[in-house]
Amino acid sequence: MKQFTVDVLTPSRAVARNIPAQALLIPTSRGQINVLPDHTHVVTQLSTGMLSIFGGADDPDRHFTVTHGICKVLEDKIVILSNTSEEQHEIDLDRATRALKFAEDKLANEALDEEDHLKFHRKAERAKLRIQFAKEQKNRK
Amino acid sequence: MANIKELKKQIKSTKSTLKITSAMKLVSASKLARAQQAITNSRPYSEELETTIKTISALVNDYNHEYLVENKENNRTLLLVISANKGLCGGYNSQLAKEVRKFIAGSDLDIKVNFIGRKVRDLIKNEVNVGKSYTFEKGDATFAEVQTIANELGAMFKQGEIGRVLVAFNKFNSAISFTPTIRQVLPMSLDQSEKAELKEKFPFDFKYDPSPSEILDSLIPEAYITSMFTSLLDGVAAEHGSRMVAMDNATGNCKDAIKTLTIKMNKLRQAAITTELIEVVSGAESLNG
Numbered sequence: 001m002k003q004f005t006v007d008v009l010t011p012s013r014a015v016a017r018n019i020p021a022q023a024l025l026i027p028t029s030r031g032q033i034n035v036l037p038d039h040t041h042v043v044t045q046l047s048t049g050m051l052s053i054f055g056g057a058d059d060p061d062r063h064f065t066v067t068h069g070i071c072k073v074l075e076d077k078i079v080i081l082s083n084t085s086e087e088q089h090e091i092d093l094d095r096a097t098r099a100l101k102f103a104e105d106k107l108a109n110e111a112l113d114e115e116d117h118l119k120f121h122r123k124a125e126r127a128k129l130r131i132q133f134a135k136e137q138k139n140r141k
Numbered sequence: 142m143a144n145i146k147e148l149k150k151q152i153k154s155t156k157s158t159l160k161i162t163s164a165m166k167l168v169s170a171s172k173l174a175r176a177q178q179a180i181t182n183s184r185p186y187s188e189e190l191e192t193t194i195k196t197i198s199a200l201v202n203d204y205n206h207e208y209l210v211e212n213k214e215n216n217r218t219l220l221l222v223i224s225a226n227k228g229l230c231g232g233y234n235s236q237l238a239k240e241v242r243k244f245i246a247g248s249d250l251d252i253k254v255n256f257i258g259r260k261v262r263d264l265i266k267n268e269v270n271v272g273k274s275y276t277f278e279k280g281d282a283t284f285a286e287v288q289t290i291a292n293e294l295g296a297m298f299k300q301g302e303i304g305r306v307l308v309a310f311n312k313f314n315s316a317i318s319f320t321p322t323i324r325q326v327l328p329m330s331l332d333q334s335e336k337a338e339l340k341e342k343f344p345f346d347f348k349y350d351p352s353p354s355e356i357l358d359s360l361i362p363e364a365y366i367t368s369m370f371t372s373l374l375d376g377v378a379a380e381h382g383s384r385m386v387a388m389d390n391a392t393g394n395c396k397d398a399i400k401t402l403t404i405k406m407n408k409l410r411q412a413a414i415t416t417e418l419i420e421v422v423s424g425a426e427s428l429n430g
Contacts, residue, residue: 011183011367042347
């Protein structure tokens with residue numbers, strides 16, 4: 001079956017490069033999209049969520065968190081540019097729990113301006129995603 | 142003539158300098174490795190971001206972002222100088238200061254200089270129009286801290302308070318070499334010939350979601366911040382490389398100095414022994430005589 005490759009890049013590091021894939025689920029700002037080989041050329045905005053890369057028969061499936069960023073589909077090369085991203089096994093559950101509590105405290109108790117409100121809202125979203133993600137992995141084990 | 146006691150003292154102090162310089166060299170070497178890693182990690186992202194922006198903006202007609210607009214009449218310029226907080230790193234700070242001086246002398250813009258790092262500010266603060274200085278919580282800046290600075294400068298640019306933003310930093314070539322560089326980060330310029338080339342390369346258009354201008358709106362500030370961040374990473378790596386080389390040279394010099402001092406001391410000691418022996422022998426001779 002036809003394959004394509006995926007790069008997941010963030011400003012601080014390249015999370016994964018040249019992963020072979022046969023299908024891809026991408027969270028975009030208008031809902032999830034599925035990318036299969038020979039997909040049309042697309043540039044979309046990402047939203048916070050889970051990126052799943054399905055390797056098919058020979059390669060493993062891999063899952064990543066992504067936040068704000070863009071995704072570019074160009075021929076058989078897909079590039080994910082995200083502000084932060086980590087693979088499932090890299091997530092630190094304790095840290096995410098602490099971060100969620102911190103962000104929720106801030107949102108609930110302090111008067112924040114618009115920019116900070118957005119910042120902590122995103123932070124909480126990220127933390128929730130990580131927690132959900134890490135728990136899923138535990139269940140699978 | 143120096144006596145033996147003095148020479149001994151000198152050797153001892155040179156030895157302790159040697160310890161410091163070789164320790165600093167090792168520290169710089171490991172910091173350099175980390176800084177180099179940081180550069181290689183961030184490079185794929187910034188390159189990909191840049192090509193994406195270039196491609197999209199080449200394919201989309203009539204798009205303009207505030208960060209792309211050039212205002213030729215606005216002469217006010219902000220120069221952000223990225224230097225080190227510490228010295229003992231060879232020509233790192235002085236060469237950058239020289240480059241900044243040359244640039245300011247040779248341009249007719251109204252330049253205000255902001256600083257990251259203390260050293261270059263100390264060198265040129267009496268010659269230029271000094272603006273703000275930024276410091277960071279830990280030694281090296283994080284992405285978020287750079288973002289804050291970049292946003293502040295970006296806001297000034299948007300309001301027309303300044304007409305352009307430049308960054309002066311030492312570009313990291315290799316562990317032993319760097320080049321003082323001054324680069325314009327705002328307004329961003331897109332080469333027209335490059336645009337035409339890209340247009341030929343991509344005869345089709347992408348499907349965009351949301352609209353291409355919205356995507357560019359979010360990408361362009363991102364690219365601006367990233368370009369500033371990579372300049373800073375370059376500066377940090379060049380600093381550690383330069384310090385490593387400087388300390389390596391210093392260690393070599395210390396070793397040489399210790400060698401010559403030891404030879405000098407031994408010669409003096411031998412001379413003293415010889416004179417003493419002659420005295421004893423000639424004294425004995427005279428008694429026998």
